[in-house]
Amino acid sequence: MVTLIEDVPATMQVVYQRPESLSCVSTHYCPGCTHGIAHRLLAEALDELGLRDRTILVAPVGCSVFAYNYFEVDGCEAAHGRAPAMATGLKRVQPDRIVVTYQGDGDLVSIGAAEILHAAARGENITTIFVNNAVYGMTGGQMAPTTLLGQKTTSSPFGRNVSSSGYPIRMSELLSQLDGTAYIVRRSLHDVAHIRKAKKAIVTALKAQMHGLGFSMVELLSSCPTNWGIPADQALNWIAENMLPYYPVGDYKVHPEVTTL
Amino acid sequence: MSRTLLKGNVAIAEAAVRAGLQAYFGYPITPQTELLEYLASRMVELDRVFLQAESEVAAINMVYGAACSGVRAMTSSSSPGFSLMQEGLSYIAASDVPCVVVDVMRGGPGLGNIQPSQADYFQVTRSAGHGDYHPIVLAPASVQEAIDFTTLAFELAERYRHLVILAADGQIGQMMEPAELPPMQSARETRPEWALSGANGRKKNVITSLHMQPEDEEAFNQKIQRRLAKIRQVEQRSVEYWTNDAELLVIGYGTAGRIAYTAVERAREMGMKVGLLRPQTLWPFPEERISELADEIQSCLVVEMNAGQMIEDVRLATSGQVPIEFFGRMGGMIPMPDEILNAIEASYARITRPVAHHANGVRG
Ligand SMILES: Cc1ncc(C[n+]2csc(CCOP(=O)(O)OP(=O)(O)O)c2C)c(N)n1
Numbered sequence: 001m002v003t004l005i006e007d008v009p010a011t012m013q014v015v016y017q018r019p020e021s022l023s024c025v026s027t028h029y030c031p032g033c034t035h036g037i038a039h040r041l042l043a044e045a046l047d048e049l050g051l052r053d054r055t056i057l058v059a060p061v062g063c064s065v066f067a068y069n070y071f072e073v074d075g076c077e078a079a080h081g082r083a084p085a086m087a088t089g090l091k092r093v094q095p096d097r098i099v100v101t102y103q104g105d106g107d108l109v110s111i112g113a114a115e116i117l118h119a120a121a122r123g124e125n126i127t128t129i130f131v132n133n134a135v136y137g138m139t140g141g142q143m144a145p146t147t148l149l150g151q152k153t154t155s156s157p158f159g160r161n162v163s164s165s166g167y168p169i170r171m172s173e174l175l176s177q178l179d180g181t182a183y184i185v186r187r188s189l190h191d192v193a194h195i196r197k198a199k200k201a202i203v204t205a206l207k208a209q210m211h212g213l214g215f216s217m218v219e220l221l222s223s224c225p226t227n228w229g230i231p232a233d234q235a236l237n238w239i240a241e242n243m244l245p246y247y248p249v250g251d252y253k254v255h256p257e258v259t260t261l
Numbered sequence: 262m263s264r265t266l267l268k269g270n271v272a273i274a275e276a277a278v279r280a281g282l283q284a285y286f287g288y289p290i291t292p293q294t295e296l297l298e299y300l301a302s303r304m305v306e307l308d309r310v311f312l313q314a315e316s317e318v319a320a321i322n323m324v325y326g327a328a329c330s331g332v333r334a335m336t337s338s339s340s341p342g343f344s345l346m347q348e349g350l351s352y353i354a355a356s357d358v359p360c361v362v363v364d365v366m367r368g369g370p371g372l373g374n375i376q377p378s379q380a381d382y383f384q385v386t387r388s389a390g391h392g393d394y395h396p397i398v399l400a401p402a403s404v405q406e407a408i409d410f411t412t413l414a415f416e417l418a419e420r421y422r423h424l425v426i427l428a429a430d431g432q433i434g435q436m437m438e439p440a441e442l443p444p445m446q447s448a449r450e451t452r453p454e455w456a457l458s459g460a461n462g463r464k465k466n467v468i469t470s471l472h473m474q475p476e477d478e479e480a481f482n483q484k485i486q487r488r489l490a491k492i493r494q495v496e497q498r499s500v501e502y503w504t505n506d507a508e509l510l511v512i513g514y515g516t517a518g519r520i521a522y523t524a525v526e527r528a529r530e531m532g533m534k535v536g537l538l539r540p541q542t543l544w545p546f547p548e549e550r551i552s553e554l555a556d557e558i559q560s561c562l563v564v565e566m567n568a569g570q571m572i573e574d575v576r577l578a579t580s581g582q583v584p585i586e587f588f589g590r591m592g593g594m595i596p597m598p599d600e601i602l603n604a605i606e607a608s609y610a611r612i613t614r615p616v617a618h619h620a621n622g623v624r625g
């Protein structure tokens with residue numbers, strides 16, 4: 001159940017509340033899952049930039065498949081991996097709207113690798129929130145292209161090994177090579193300091209879109225306590241200890257004009 | 262308007278432009294490519310959206326996105342490319358967004374070849390994506406019909422908020438004929454109320470094909486089925502020649518139907534009572550008319566450029582009332598009028614007419 005603060009006594013001040021862009025509903029995410037944090041950050045960024053009423057959100061296939069239920073913006077549900085293509089269609093016919101895709105690592109790096117690569121290369125003026133939790137969450141924790149070497153998943157029960165599955169893909173680094181990209185950064189959701197930086201990056205990415213600078217993406221290192229099989233608090237440490245070394249946070253592409261925004 | 266000499270693919274493209282096409286996404290594949298190439302300049306001249314996608318998978322999902330914003334959107338491809346679009350087509354069909362897809366069919370299976378074929382009949386009428394639905398499928402037999410059906414495709418797509426496929430065999434796409442184009446309609450300015458355009462001053466719009474509760478999914482399926490039942494009732498289209506006294510009914514669509522016309526005409530000259538029915542909609546199949554005719558004819562000959570696919574619909578429509586025979590060429594081969602005429606003669610000869618009774622015949 002969601003409780004609303006109806007009447008705030010005069011002696012009190014609201015310092016933290018639900019962003020307007022976030023729907024007043026409970027989500028289906030597992031306890032301790034950072035999808036919820038990512039949602040909140042995106043909603044806050046949309047509010048701050050006054051974009052709620054001209055934004056269209058493209059939800060992926062993955063745990064965030066219901067994202068359109070959680071945001072007070074127009075939304076749709078793309079086929080697995082095809083969100084950037086759907087977003088391209090939406091944006092091309094209404095360039096004055098803000099189009100955002102929200103995608104997991106299976107969705108974006110595996111089945112939808114071609115679509116994200118080409119959307120980025122075309123400099124498609126859209127923003128992608130890329131949630132990297134190193135597994136396929138929704139289908140029960142199988143290996144993703146982002147699964148770390150040695151990481152055990154339900155489809156790599158002995159740990160991911162190079163000889164059969166090759167190396168994890170660093171998508172931000174890869175996409176940053178493309179001239180069509182305006183802003184490509186990686187952030188993490190494992191502690192407050194990093195979360196604040198993630199929020200800032202999402203604001204910048206949306207600004208890049210508002211100014212028509214090209215493709216923008218914020219990769220968020222995220223937890224999946226359920227499929228990693230560890231408690232929520234330890235899952236955050238797991239991000240710091242295991243994901244950060246392989247997926248360093250940082251700015252991989254910042255168009256010169258983005259720095260002036 | 263005067264008639265001009267037009268290539269099928271170009272005619273479809275220009276007809277789509279004149280129908281107010283606002284966004285086209287496609288990927289090159291013979292024998293459809295001229296359609297894409299034509300729109301590459303034409304759409305840009307008109308300040309409309311043209312984009313060469315990275316694949317047919319991307320193209321259909323771009324069309325899906327554009328259609329979700331309530332504009333007239335289209336893609337075109339040929340058989341292998343159309344196969345790649347299946348998942349996207351299903352999402353579109355499950356979202357009530359109007360879209361038009363052109364399949365200029367070529368020889369298959371596999372990479373096959375680039376010659377004309379009708380081997381996608383099952384794919385376009387039955388399995389254009391997973392799940393329980395049929396798209397509306399229009400099958401032109403001339404460049405003029407390709408133009409008219411393109412206009413009609415957009416109208417039907419919007420009337421029913423449904424997926425419409427223009428299934429032209431490669432011959433229709435490639436040949437040149439004099440034809441007349443309709444007047445130019447400007448691209449629509451207003452957007453339907455369900456379109457995704459930003460929740461400005463209204464509640465948010467959501468377009469999804471996801472219904473987690475089976476009860477909800479079933480209810481949605483029932484809605485699609487009601488729509489399909491309506492379409493089936495009012496949109497069956499076909500043309501007929503010499504059917505009023507026909508003993509043998511030839512049935513063929515697209516190029517096969519057109520060549521069959523020549524063969525049937527010759528059969529008539531030879532004194533055979535043969536008629537032709539050419540389906541214009543493959544789904545809904547013109548089953549009503551064929552079922553009526555089944556009461557009047559003795560036999561039926563289905564002609565297709567495949568191994569016999571529409572023949573199954575003919576069997577269903579005639580419910581075993583008459584023998585159904587088949588003549589087809591495959592793999593990009595086009596039947597010759599003589600071949601069809603031979604098949605007609607053979608079928609005609611096999612008709613067993615009721616033995617005429619003598620006036621004084623004794624009946625037990
Ligand atoms: C075409 C297709 N293939 C496979 C699936 C099954 N599937 C659903 S979600 C998913 C993985 C999603 O993982 P990810 O993108 O990492 O997101 P997460 O659930 O971890 O947030 C898969 C394989 C599907 N729905 N569609």
Ligand code: SF4
Binds near residue numbers: 028030034063223227
């Ligand atoms: S399965 Fe993992 S990614 Fe999905 S909601 Fe649960 S914790 Fe989050």
